[in-house]
Amino acid sequence: MSAQRTNEQPPVLWQPDAxxxxxxxxxxxxxxxxxxxxxxxxxxxxxxxWSVQESELFWTSLIG
Numbered sequence: 001m002s003a004q005r006t007n008e009q010p011p012v013l014w015q016p017d018a019x020x021x022x023x024x025x026x027x028x029x030x031x032x033x034x035x036x037x038x039x040x041x042x043x044x045x046x047x048x049x050w051s052v053q054e055s056e057l058f059w060t061s062l063i064g
Contacts, residue, residue, distance in 0.1 A: 033061065 021027060026044060033039045038061055039054070041047050051058040 036061075 016024070026047070030041055030043075030047060033041065038057060039047075039050050041050055
């Protein structure tokens with residue numbers, strides 16, 4: 001029996017509430033990047049893509 005591939009996204013099993021999301025370190029980092037004019041990103045997946053495409057800038061922002 002072979003597995004079928006679909007374009008459907010798997011169901012979301014859990015999402016943090018607004019307080020947890022707002023207090024997360026990654027959220028603070030996203031705001032910091034925007035405040036310093038380095039990147040305006042909407043979430044984790046955009047941050048990941050940016051960190052790969054702009055790896056030198058990403059690492060400089062962390063260890064600056």
